Amino acid sequence: MNKIKKIILIILSCFLVICLYQWYIQSQNTYHFKETAFTQKALPKEFNGFTIGYFSDLNLSSKEDLNHLKEAVKDLNKKDVDLILFGGDIYSNDSFETDQVSQILKNIHSRYGKFAVLGEKDQGDSTNNTNLLTEAGFEVLHNELRYIYYKGSIIDLLGLENSGDCSGLISEDNKDHYKIALVHQPDYFTQIKESSVQLQLSGHTLGGYYKIPFIGGLETKEMGKKYVSGKHTNNGTTLLISNGFHKESNDQHRFMTYDEINIIKLKK
The missing domain is CATH 1.20.5 (Single alpha-helices involved in coiled-coils or other helix-helix interfaces)
Incomplete structure (x- = not known):
């Protein structure tokens, strides 16, 4: 005994x-870099090994956060990724030092473009936050489709805002293309998995803040209740939820949900 x-x-x-x-x-x-590989048959062979730097939920709330972001940009550039995607929510609360934030984000390097969607916090000041990202070299997608060209081949990037409806962006011309949907809120996966999209990238939930093994994230948000953290695959579509780059200003503790930047490698 x-x-x-x-x-x-x-x-x-x-x-x-x-x-x-x-x-x-x-x-x-x-923060740390989380590297994930996605192997899917639909990927054009030319895109085998194509890398994406994906980050979401900067939640900037102080000048100290700007120094933190500067260091992260330096580290991200060392990863030498092909494409940069931002999943939304620049500020935790009110915006500040917008010119400086734009300049920091402008220093992110990418060979094949920088794209973004707005989060629900960004949409409270949609025009100014769109301008901030545009000045930083990002193209902000408001329910729009862009083709990513690489080695003579194409994949589709769908930038969705408050929607999981891809029907207006998918036609006979591109229905067989490999597609990535970038949308801030993960629960749109319920709709997106029914379309011909292979990969959805989301944030918003910060991984549920407190993650318990075999249970998952404990804190949920509107449009982040069903899918809170990690990877989910259904009907040939995979959802990856980023924990986000930084905590919100009103909640300074996390458990098993590290602040992260995602490095995604596409594999045939």
Whole structure:
């Protein structure tokens, strides 16, 4: 009996140490790169190995966050990705230092373009936030389609705003193309998985803030209740939810949901 108690005590102690460690490091202003590969038959062979730098939910709230973002941009450029995508929500609350933020984002390098969609926070000041991103070299897509050309081949990028309806962007001409849907809120996957889209990239939920193994993220948001964190595949479509680059200003703690930038490699 004493031996069993010792084992239980050791297990509980280890769990407590892990919890405290996770709580500490995720309370710090840190982030990491999360690399994910997607292997899909529909991908044109020319795009095998094509890389995408995807980030979402900057949630900037102080000048200190700007320094944090500058360092992240330097690290992202070292990854030498082919395409840059931003999933929305520049600021946590009110905008500030817009010229400086635009200049920092302008320093992100990409060989085949920089595209963005707006998050629900951005839409409160849609014109100014669109202008900020445009000045930074991003093309902001408002329910629009763009072709990405690479080595003589094409994949489709669908930039969706408050919608999972792809029908107006898919026609006889491109129905067989490989398609990536960029939309801030992940629950639009319910609609998007019924279309001929192979990959959906979303953010919004910050991974549910507190993630418990086998349970998932605990905090949900409007249009982020069914799909909160991680990867989900259904009907040939995969959803990847980014944890986001930074926490919101009103919630400074996370557990098992690191601040992250996603590096995505497409594979045939």
